[in-house]
Amino acid sequence: MTKAFKSAWPYLRKYKRGVLLGLGALILKDIAGAGIPLLVRSGIDAVTNKQPLSTLYWFCLGLVGVSLFKGLFQYWMRVILVGISRDVEYDMRNDIFRNLVRLNHDFYSRYRTGDVMARATNDLNAVRMMLGPAVMYWAETSLTFILALSIMFTVDWQLTLWALTPAPVVSVVVMVFGKRIHDRFEAIQELFSDISSRVQENLAGVRVIRAYVQEDAEIARFEELNKRFIAQNLKLATLSGLFMPLLQALIGLTFMLVLGVGGLRLMQGKISLGSFVMFNTFMGMLVWPMIAFGWVVNLMQRGKASMSRIQEYLQQEPSITAPAHPKAMPETADIEFQAAGLSFEGRAVLDGLALQIPAGQTIAIVGRTGSGKSSLVQLIPRIYDVTSGAVLIGGVDVRELDPADLRRQIGFVPQETFLFSSTIAENIAFGVESATDEEVREAAAIAGLAHDIEEFPDGFQTKVGERGITLSGGQKQRTAIARALLRKPKILILDDALSAVDTITEERILHGLRNQSGSRTTILISHRVSTVRDADCIYVLDEGRVVERGTHAELIATGGYYAELHQKQLLEEELEQI
Ligand SMILES: Nc1ncnc2c1ncn2[C@@H]1O[C@H](COP(=O)(O)OP(=O)(O)OP(=O)(O)O)[C@@H](O)[C@H]1O
Ligand SMILES: [Mg+2]
Structure with missing residues (x-):
């Protein structure tokens, strides 16, 4: 029992004065309570000893007084002590x-x-x-x-x-x-x-x-x-x-x-x-x-x-925390994976990855499902930490940066989009309190969402239901992309974030992204060649290792997994057109 109170003590300590006041009221109330039977005794003994009736009346009056006193302090005791318990709660x-x-x-x-x-x-x-x-x-x-x-x-x-x-x-x-x-x-x-x-x-x-x-x-x-x-x-x-x-x-x-x-x-x-x-x-x-x-x-x-x-x-401590003396966020957003490895409970998911992504470039990652693509990009905003090697941004190990600073510079669209049950505008402006309507509109336009929103009854003020249930898969994805763009990130990561939009819309979005990219570093993950073909460099991942790297043309010429993927998707397109 003492252990439970010891754990609660830091909370109670704040209200020490209140607790003392409450206990004071409690003591007074109890003393008054104990006085009542004493008065009853004296009253009865007065009657049996044939004392004048007025004495009895005085005792009765005394009883009323003591009871009132007791009631008053009982009230304060409850109000103060129960109040404190609510404060602690x-x-x-x-x-x-x-x-x-x-x-x-x-x-x-x-x-x-x-x-x-x-x-x-x-x-x-x-x-x-x-x-x-x-x-x-x-x-x-x-x-x-x-x-x-x-x-x-x-x-x-x-x-x-x-x-x-x-x-x-x-x-x-x-x-x-x-x-x-x-x-x-x-x-x-x-x-x-x-x-x-x-x-x-x-x-x-x-x-x-x-x-x-x-x-x-x-x-x-x-x-x-x-x-x-x-x-x-x-x-x-x-x-x-x-x-x-x-x-x-x-x-x-x-x-x-x-x-x-x-x-x-x-x-x-x-x-x-x-x-x-x-x-x-x-x-x-x-x-x-x-x-x-x-x-x-x-x-x-x-x-x-x-x-x-x-x-x-x-008592749970976050496994990923800010270092004691975080370094300042570097100006340039080039990303380097130095023999980066990641394992979950001893099972290696990424193995000795070495990637160099110059600032301002767009790179793409493809690979079989489960090959480690999502895990790889999650190392950048430190959703996971490497178990070996390091990930560097602008030459600084991400573990030496304050995660909050780091994440503010990254627009991350996870593979599973999550929307809050508020309006589209609020979902897009999530995390950027100062966002103006104009900025929200602009982000939505680049994400290829503007047309859809025009059709909604309340435009940007349309409520999206829990987890965005009233939106289509593609609309959800594009809302998430707009959210990432609004923060004008130095690094933009789209984890299969265009999988639910058709290739024409995709083309438009990618074009929009390219136009306003500037010095932004972009990482695209996809299973579709159409998404990644224009990237500066494409990496093919297999079982946590890079097995192919190069531009679209280079990879096609090499004739590996990527070339095969390209071939298959071309065939599919042709079949669709028949
Ligand atoms: N939190 C986790 N705990 C344990 N294992 C995990 C965890 N996250 C991912 N994995 C494992 O890591 C491997 C790589 O997963 P990852 O999500 O990176 O694959 P992916 O390439 O993104 O696949 P997809 O194309 O299907 O999205 C998988 O085998 C998966 O089971
Ligand atoms: Mg994935």
């Missing part, structure tokens, strides 16, 4: 998100989105409950216990001891059940993560599911998971269901003891009627703390489990 949620955004591909290949979502919502809430209500009730009940027991001890220690006999049993019950409840709760959170992941994947892939008529199969699989989730929850409910009556039986036993033994001592004249009633009032006051104690233990256990799940995320 806010800070923690921000931290989780900040860290998630910083993390690299290796994290996202290990954790599923649904799992991430579950931790950022359910677990965070459990931690808040631990830091807020649980701590508050724990402090409140502990203090109530101490105050009530001290008063009870001074009034009649023997009766107090009787009243306390069931207490050890209560502790054992709470501890045994607490552990079990904790274990079950953890199992439930794990399952909840699974469910979230399933839903998230299913929603994202809803078109595939429909196309493969997998709705029923998916529903059945979901039902199965859901059933397990409910079964676990039922198990938890059974435990809690047992726990509560057991606790109440023990409390009933305590009442019985106080009533029996206390009554006897009253008749023997060992305590006054006032004290007898006071004992019963205190017992009444202690019922809630006893129940709350079990609940608090429960909340603490849950919070602890959730805290460690959240910590697991917060």
Whole structure:
């Protein structure tokens, strides 16, 4: 438990003053609470001692006053302490998100989105409950216990001891059940993560599911998971269901003891009627703390489990970070791969690559699927880091640059385009806050998107739906190209980004790109000869190695993979024209 609080301490520390104020209110509230039975005792004893009625009235008035005082501080206690727990939740949620955004591909290949979502919502809430209500009730009940027991001890220690006999049993019950409840709760959170992941994947892939008529199969699989989730929850409910009556039986036993033994001592004249009633009032006051104690233990256990799940995320360090003293971004954008190698879990994907791309040139990469093309270009903006060798820009190793500086200079259109569920204009201007309408329009024009946008009902303000679902494949790709162009990058990388547009549109886009390229270095990846034929140099990749290099004409003359590809595509074109 202390470990969970230690992890939460950096968050709580900020609100130290508030916590102290809240605890102050809590102490005052508890003291006032303990005063109530004392007033009741004095009131009753005054009546039994035949004191004037006005004395009783004064006690009644005192009771009202103390209750009001108690109520006021109870209010402040709640407002302050629960408020702080919300503040901590806010800070923690921000931290989780900040860290998630910083993390690299290796994290996202290990954790599923649904799992991430579950931790950022359910677990965070459990931690808040631990830091807020649980701590508050724990402090409140502990203090109530101490105050009530001290008063009870001074009034009649023997009766107090009787009243306390069931207490050890209560502790054992709470501890045994607490552990079990904790274990079950953890199992439930794990399952909840699974469910979230399933839903998230299913929603994202809803078109595939429909196309493969997998709705029923998916529903059945979901039902199965859901059933397990409910079964676990039922198990938890059974435990809690047992726990509560057991606790109440023990409390009933305590009442019985106080009533029996206390009554006897009253008749023997060992305590006054006032004290007898006071004992019963205190017992009444202690019922809630006893129940709350079990609940608090429960909340603490849950919070602890959730805290460690959240910590697991917060402790993740991005594998690709800025160096301590990053070098300034070089002016020229020539790119050099020096014996660059990349492996994933020991499997080499790129092997001793040596490429030199002079600034301002357009080079192209072709090769079989899985030959390492996407991996190669992802080394440039440091989406991956080389596992051997180096990648240099303007003569500087990319690992010596600040990734943010580096990436600002690169317009990267990944193989799988991703659009946000906002307008086309916002998608194009993503990451460039200062972009004017004119710039957006210009980028869209070069990307060959202008004509399509004219046809849309709201033009640039058309919403594209989640992931751009309302756009065609080619429109999505061109929006992504426009996004990359808008930042006027020194390096432009198009990873198969024209695969979904027809050859005529492609020709137009490539022409537009060439016209405004200037000193920009461009890398094109494609499976189509038409995309790459005009490049200054074409590289053919196979199993992570460059197997052919040269211009279109040179490669055709050599007669290798490229020449074969060219031949095949010519044939296809001819066949289409028939
Ligand atoms: N994150 C990753 N973890 C493990 N292996 C990976 C990862 N990314 C790519 N690979 C592997 O690296 C190899 C090269 O993949 P890459 O995406 O670079 O191929 P590609 O040439 O772009 O293929 P395509 O033409 O189909 O896009 C593949 O065998 C792939 O399985
Ligand atoms: Mg690829």
